[in-house]
Amino acid sequence: MKAALYHEGVVNLKQIPVIEMKGINKRFPGVIANDNISFRVYPGEIHALLGENGAGKSTLMSILAGLYRPDSGTIKVQGKVVRFHSPRQALEEGIGMIYQHFRLVNNFTVAENVVLGSGNINWSINHELIEKETQRISQNYGLKINPAARVHQLSLGEQQRVEILKMLYRGCDILIMDEPTTVLTPGEVKELFQVLRMMSRQGKSVVLITHKLNEVMEIADYVTVLRRGRVVGDDRIENLDEGLLTRMMVAREVIHSQARRDKQDGSMILNINNLEVKGDRGNTAVNNVSFDLHQGEILAIAGVAGNGQKELVEALAGLRGVVSGSVKYEGEEIKNHNVKSRIASGINMVPEDRIGMGLVPNLSVIDNSILRSYYKEEFYSGWLLNYKRVRSYTDRIIKEYDVFISDSRHPINYLSGGNLQKLLLGREIDQGPRVLLAAYPVRGLDVAAAEGVYDLLLKERDKGTAILLVLEDLDDIFRIADRVAVMYQGCIRKILDVEKTSIDEIGSIMVGAELTGV
Amino acid sequence: MPKLKLIKRENESTMARLVVPVLSIIMAFGCGWIFLALSGYYPEVVFTKMFNGALGSPYAISETIVKAVPLMITGLAISLAFKMKLWNIGAEGQIYMGAFAASGIALALGNGSPYILIPLMMIAGFAAGALWGLIPGLLKAYWQVNETIITLMLNYIAIYWVDYLVFGPWKDPNSMGFPLTPIFSPAAQLPTWGDSRVHLGLVLAGIIAISFYLIVQYTRWGYEVRVIGESSQAARYAGMNVARNIMLVMLISGGIAGIAGMVEVAGITHRLQQGLSPGYGYTAIIVTWLARLNPFVIIIVAFLFGALLVGGFAVQIVGVSFSITQILQGTILFFLLAGEIFLRYKLVLVREEAD
Numbered sequence: 001m002k003a004a005l006y007h008e009g010v011v012n013l014k015q016i017p018v019i020e021m022k023g024i025n026k027r028f029p030g031v032i033a034n035d036n037i038s039f040r041v042y043p044g045e046i047h048a049l050l051g052e053n054g055a056g057k058s059t060l061m062s063i064l065a066g067l068y069r070p071d072s073g074t075i076k077v078q079g080k081v082v083r084f085h086s087p088r089q090a091l092e093e094g095i096g097m098i099y100q101h102f103r104l105v106n107n108f109t110v111a112e113n114v115v116l117g118s119g120n121i122n123w124s125i126n127h128e129l130i131e132k133e134t135q136r137i138s139q140n141y142g143l144k145i146n147p148a149a150r151v152h153q154l155s156l157g158e159q160q161r162v163e164i165l166k167m168l169y170r171g172c173d174i175l176i177m178d179e180p181t182t183v184l185t186p187g188e189v190k191e192l193f194q195v196l197r198m199m200s201r202q203g204k205s206v207v208l209i210t211h212k213l214n215e216v217m218e219i220a221d222y223v224t225v226l227r228r229g230r231v232v233g234d235d236r237i238e239n240l241d242e243g244l245l246t247r248m249m250v251a252r253e254v255i256h257s258q259a260r261r262d263k264q265d266g267s268m269i270l271n272i273n274n275l276e277v278k279g280d281r282g283n284t285a286v287n288n289v290s291f292d293l294h295q296g297e298i299l300a301i302a303g304v305a306g307n308g309q310k311e312l313v314e315a316l317a318g319l320r321g322v323v324s325g326s327v328k329y330e331g332e333e334i335k336n337h338n339v340k341s342r343i344a345s346g347i348n349m350v351p352e353d354r355i356g357m358g359l360v361p362n363l364s365v366i367d368n369s370i371l372r373s374y375y376k377e378e379f380y381s382g383w384l385l386n387y388k389r390v391r392s393y394t395d396r397i398i399k400e401y402d403v404f405i406s407d408s409r410h411p412i413n414y415l416s417g418g419n420l421q422k423l424l425l426g427r428e429i430d431q432g433p434r435v436l437l438a439a440y441p442v443r444g445l446d447v448a449a450a451e452g453v454y455d456l457l458l459k460e461r462d463k464g465t466a467i468l469l470v471l472e473d474l475d476d477i478f479r480i481a482d483r484v485a486v487m488y489q490g491c492i493r494k495i496l497d498v499e500k501t502s503i504d505e506i507g508s509i510m511v512g513a514e515l516t517g518v
Numbered sequence: 519m520p521k522l523k524l525i526k527r528e529n530e531s532t533m534a535r536l537v538v539p540v541l542s543i544i545m546a547f548g549c550g551w552i553f554l555a556l557s558g559y560y561p562e563v564v565f566t567k568m569f570n571g572a573l574g575s576p577y578a579i580s581e582t583i584v585k586a587v588p589l590m591i592t593g594l595a596i597s598l599a600f601k602m603k604l605w606n607i608g609a610e611g612q613i614y615m616g617a618f619a620a621s622g623i624a625l626a627l628g629n630g631s632p633y634i635l636i637p638l639m640m641i642a643g644f645a646a647g648a649l650w651g652l653i654p655g656l657l658k659a660y661w662q663v664n665e666t667i668i669t670l671m672l673n674y675i676a677i678y679w680v681d682y683l684v685f686g687p688w689k690d691p692n693s694m695g696f697p698l699t700p701i702f703s704p705a706a707q708l709p710t711w712g713d714s715r716v717h718l719g720l721v722l723a724g725i726i727a728i729s730f731y732l733i734v735q736y737t738r739w740g741y742e743v744r745v746i747g748e749s750s751q752a753a754r755y756a757g758m759n760v761a762r763n764i765m766l767v768m769l770i771s772g773g774i775a776g777i778a779g780m781v782e783v784a785g786i787t788h789r790l791q792q793g794l795s796p797g798y799g800y801t802a803i804i805v806t807w808l809a810r811l812n813p814f815v816i817i818i819v820a821f822l823f824g825a826l827l828v829g830g831f832a833v834q835i836v837g838v839s840f841s842i843t844q845i846l847q848g849t850i851l852f853f854l855l856a857g858e859i860f861l862r863y864k865l866v867l868v869r870e871e872a873d
Contacts (some may be wrong), residue, residue, distance in 0.1 A: 216756065248527055270765050296749075317755075318757070319754055319755060338757060339754070339755070339756070339757030340757040343757065349755075351755060353751065356749050356751055357749065357751040357754075357755045358752070358755065359751050359752065360744075360745050360748045360749050360752045361748055361749060362748050363744060363745070363748060367741070367744070367745075370741075371745065371752065371755070371756045372755070372757075374738065374742075374745075374756065374757055380738070383737055383738075384732065384736040384737060385735075385736045385737065385738070385741065387736075
């Protein structure tokens with residue numbers, strides 16, 4: 001699909017954009033979060049910024065809201081070039097952002113929170129006055145709230161209204177909301193959308209950061225889609241549909257050759273039955289999941305991030321307890337085995353969180369190379385670590401997996417994302433896994449680095465390793481996986497042979513569309 | 519127009535690591551100089567007295583070492599906990615508990631052989647300090663209770679417990695009302711170097727520093743401690759038992775601080791008394807932090823803090839209030855901490871780019 005080159009909005013044909021970001025670049029260590037992004041918003045527009053987790057949406061909007069500074073690029077507000085050094089400066093230009101985690105003082109009243117930090121209060125607070133003012137604004141936009149209530153008494157939906165009020169009170173013309181509907185009930189979502197429409201009618205612009213397609217279709221006037229830090233398309237909502245948007249979100253413009261080979265029937269190595277796993281907040285993250293994994297195959301898990309993929313992988317690697325169900329490895333029940341015994345029996349894992357879980361920040365490459373084998377006798381002379389041996393082991397991994405570093409004694413923080421992943425993957429593969437679990441192994445990597453990772457995985461598959469791969473990019477799944485399991489809300493909705501399905505089918509299952517027939 | 523700007527360093531430069539602290543200390547003394555002059559003292563006289571009092575003679579140096587030893591041992595104890603990002607600020611209480619337990623042994627078995635008595639006192643001191651570390655460790659490991667608050671509160675319990683003993687049941691009947699226990703028998707006193715007050719504790723501090731270095735850098739358990747300190751998620755991923763290690767580290771940290779208490783009663787006071795530690799447990803936090811948890815640097819920094827303490831006592835004799843020394847201590851700290859930023863950032867001149 002061709003990206004529209006300019007806006008041709010009905011309401012704003014002659015208007016200048018209220019926001020114009022051009023050539024925005026932002027790097028974080030090892031990741032390019034924003035790669036030459038251009039982004040425009042017109043007055044009165046509800047603009048959806050769509051993309052998978054890690055696509056760079058929040059980074060781009062945090063730049064606009066003055067929280068981050070771009071490495072390069074310009075921002076214009078009402079046609080005037082601005083440079084923000086703090087969120088306060090952005091607010092002065094009328095740009096306000098509401099984050100996923102609200103920034104409210106729980107013990108203060110609604111009205112106190114609204115005026116807090118606005119500079120409009122003197123030595124003492126006239127409660128009657130600020131409550132009246134809060135009331136006036138809330139009625140203006142149909143935000144139902146009691147200005148005298150304390151924030152800790154409010155539901156999340158009501159707290160969100162306080163955040164909106166805060167922004168309106170400060171005269172904000174452009175409201176950015178980061179995934180505003182995740183904390184809301186369906187009823188509250190409806191109310192929020194009404195408020196947003198009201199704001200739009202009064203000439204205010206809204207940017208919604210989201211990955212929920214149905215909401216985009218319902219509320220947005222205009223959509224910009226980001227993937228891997230780049231704009232992959234933008235258009236008026238009339239010219240789009242869910243299928244097109246799914247493709248833009250998860251597909252990839254570069255068409256690679258198919259990497260599959262004639263499917264061999266390897267024997268079953270892992271058998272998961274009715275697995276239930278809890279998430280960090282005690283919620284049921286994985287619910288009644290069953291599947292088999294065979295030697296020499298890549299089974300991809302597709303799904304929008306946050307639907308239980310991470311918890312599933314952690315449970316299989318032994319990092320997370322199993323509530324019920326069974327995990328059989330070559331016929332033996334291993335659900336209560338700990339991490340070390342799973343590593344010993346050949347189950348290795350590449351976690352989603354590269355620095356922080358897969359690798360230890362601030363420790364050297366040498367130390368990191370033995371993270372999952374540090375207890376093995378071969379690295380010790382008596383009681384003490386034999387760094388000569390550890391070092392030669394590190395050097396071998398660096399060489400074999402082509403990790404580029406200047407000095408292996410340096411902390412891993414200095415490595416790029418691609419090199420981190422090669423070190424991590426190399427370390428896991430080097431242990432000779434029979435089952436390899438990998439969560440989002442190419443997230444944030446550029447095309448070349450991603451290809452390197454896929455090559456390693458395919459080689460491993462050809463050696464007969466069974467690979468469970470969590471991916472967000474559907475094109476990639478079709479290129480390298482043999483089968484694909486679609487996860488939605490903790491369940492595996494369907495397991496399909498990649499040769500017998502299509503991106504559209506997978507895409508619609510992963511956003512929760514009803515399954516009709518086969 | 520050119521502007522000064524702070525730019526993050528890619529690598530920490532070794533040069534900066536040496537130059538920055540030295541410059542910081544010089545600037546702190548410069549600041550202290552002005553302060554003394556404004557307060558009507560002759561700075562050169564005060565500084566000379568201080569230097570001579572702390573380092574000017576063999577006796578002065580020996581006194582500095584005497585004050586530095588508890589700081590060294592306690593600093594090392596704290597460094598182990600800090601390595602795992604466990605904020606043990608309860609070393610003060612752990613010192614008192616160690617001193618209490620060691621004194622109990624000394625008073626009960628007063629006339630034994632020193633070869634049995636001293637090791638027994640050491641074991642008791644370690645055990646009591648370890649218990650004081652294990653309590654917050656246990657609470658942290660199983661119920662995620664904040665260790666900072668628990669260790670702090672346990673300090674008061676330990677200090678008042680010792681107060682109770684020296685004012686009450688353990689009080690020396692011949693002390694004329696002073697809150698002291700009877701003096702230990704010679705068998706329960708640490709051997710000293712010549713006729714100075716420098717005692718075996720100095721050797722102990724060296725042994726602990728070397729063992730800590732070897733353990734943390736070179737053993738399986740030390741590797742676990744380093745990994746857990748940086749990321750408990752990575753530790754979980756490596757199959758390490760995080761809860762057990764939290765308890766173990768708090769136990770050892772508390773135990774070593776307990777040894778510092780034992781060493782103080784067996785080496786210096788030779789009795790349990792009120793106000794046994796003038797805040798060694800807190801000063802040691804600063805020592806550890808400035809030494810960036812490096813065991814050998816802790817020894818050096820503790821020595822410098824000992825010198826500052828003894829120098830402060832020396833100028834008191836010529837009528838300079840001890841508060842002046844404390845102000846100087848604070849100034850040095852202030853400059854050292856402010857200087858830290860230049861280890862991570864460098865100051866560069868940039869020209870404002872045209873839009």
